Amino acid sequence: MVAQDITIISDDVKIDGNLSFSRSAKIDGEVTGDIKSNETLTIGRNAKVKANIKTKNAVVSGYFEGEMHASGQVEIKSTGKFIGDLIQVSSLLTIEKGGMFKGNSIIEATIKKNDYEEQKNLNGSSKKN
Numbered sequence: 001m002v003a004q005d006i007t008i009i010s011d012d013v014k015i016d017g018n019l020s021f022s023r024s025a026k027i028d029g030e031v032t033g034d035i036k037s038n039e040t041l042t043i044g045r046n047a048k049v050k051a052n053i054k055t056k057n058a059v060v061s062g063y064f065e066g067e068m069h070a071s072g073q074v075e076i077k078s079t080g081k082f083i084g085d086l087i088q089v090s091s092l093l094t095i096e097k098g099g100m101f102k103g104n105s106i107i108e109a110t111i112k113k114n115d116y117e118e119q120k121n122l123n124g125s126s127k128k129n
Contacts, residue, residue, distance in 0.1 A: 031047075066084045075096070089108050
């Protein structure tokens, strides 16, 4: 069996900035900024991530707040909290019992980002009436 290469940001690390991974990565610490991953990005159980993320796949076991663009599968585990917008090419979102998703799930094949922002503004203004 071949071990998979993975980059790990340990739980005692805090990063404020931009990260880019060419392979899978796991964040166990705190990250604020922009994150790009060509493979699977895992947000560990004790992690706190506030970021704009572009990734292939994602596993959220800890806290995530921001916007995530994913071309593959997104899993929110039972300990995961996802607050923000999820933008996917196809609907490959799985939420385990106990997992939390608060935000918008957008399928790019169905709706474009500019259309979404326009609809969001219309919905926000209609709530005031």
